[in-house]
Amino acid sequence: MTDLPTVSLALDNQLCFKLYAASRAVTRAYKPMLDQLGLTYPQYVVMLVLWEWHDTPALQPTVKALGERLMLDSGTLTPLLKRLEQLELVTRRRSARDEREVHLSLSEAGVQLRDRAHGLKTRLLCDRGIDLNQADALRDGLDQLLAQLKDLSSQAPTGPAAH
Numbered sequence: 001m002t003d004l005p006t007v008s009l010a011l012d013n014q015l016c017f018k019l020y021a022a023s024r025a026v027t028r029a030y031k032p033m034l035d036q037l038g039l040t041y042p043q044y045v046v047m048l049v050l051w052e053w054h055d056t057p058a059l060q061p062t063v064k065a066l067g068e069r070l071m072l073d074s075g076t077l078t079p080l081l082k083r084l085e086q087l088e089l090v091t092r093r094r095s096a097r098d099e100r101e102v103h104l105s106l107s108e109a110g111v112q113l114r115d116r117a118h119g120l121k122t123r124l125l126c127d128r129g130i131d132l133n134q135a136d137a138l139r140d141g142l143d144q145l146l147a148q149l150k151d152l153s154s155q156a157p158t159g160p161a162a163h
Contacts, residue, residue, distance in 0.1 A: 019142075029128070033120050037113060038087065044117070045070060046080050050090065051114045054106050063092070063102040089113060 011017055027041045034044050049069050053061050067077050081104070084090040089110035095101035125135055 029124055037116055042080055043084055050104060050106050054111060061104045066104060
């Protein structure tokens, strides 16, 4: 008879590990292409949002809004944005209305970089023979999982008594 607690704790049975390993593998696969753009993966995801906002301006293109979109805190975003500003891809400006609010925009070089970045995802998947429909279905499933986990985390009490 198989010991149920042992099986349930096996690494290969952990969704969290599979997500972690897949995330690292995708980031590694993107690296050579991003090196050509002079970006790290975290900088790339910041640029993805800024390119999105450039096409359809966000109501508040701020560091706070970016943090909410990427689910990152300002302590993580600030060094990324500072480096992107040093690369002359992004500009940061304090709001005249509220100095605590930092507005973001793309520089001309940041806008032009989008043309070089266009098609990275398709190249990554096609080069590895990954079916685009399967990748889209996986993304949709992960969207659902993320939404459910966000719902649970906003409802659940914290601390040891919660379990």
